[in-house]
Amino acid sequence: MKNKTGSTTLTAEQRKEIIGIASKVAIEQYHKAAEKARKDAKDKRLHNTELLLKKYRGFVIHSQNAVFLASKVEDDNDLDELLDLMEAGTGCNDLVVTSVRDSAARTRVLVHHIDKMLDYFKYCCEHSKKPEDARRYRVIFYSYIAEESKQKSFQQLADEENVDVSTIYRDHKSAIRQLSALIFGYFE
Secondary structure, three states, X not given: OEOOOOOEOOOHHHHHHHHHHHHHHHHHHHHHHHHHHHHHHXXXXXXXXXXXXXXXXXHHHHHHHOOOEHHHOOOOOOHHHHHHHOOOOOOHHXXXXXXXXHHHHHHHHHHHHHHHHHXXXXXXXXXXXXXXHHHHHHHHHHHHHOOHHHOOOHHHHHHXXXXXXXXXXHXXXXXXXXXXXXXXXXXX
């Protein structure tokens, strides 16, 4: 409808209809964004689970062998001289690199958590009535947990299990999903 100045004015009914349509579109966009955020978080957890497994052996070594106390340094003949230069004085063997100590402690807690979840995953897989569950554990074990000299490729696993390599890839993907839920918790 036009007013005296020639501009268009909306009726109350038209404004109500526009507001309703705009609200509906905004709600749809909000739901799409929320779903995308949920999917991205899930994808990130799966990626992080696989990354943790790839780095697992290194985490174990770091957490067990990190040197953060000066008294643990045995092969450095110049340590006493260096500590004197730093004016650490007597009792310098008590010198602690807290960032290394804290890193080793956090890594040890992480390794302990992963170990517990792997133990639970192994128990569930071995006690399952489905043969593919036991195979899924073996895929994870020989891909990440076994010593490097005993690790196997997906093709080697497929040959040993008498299945197609695509089955091993599916087993791997399924096992990563299960472990992700165990390591990071269930949330969807």
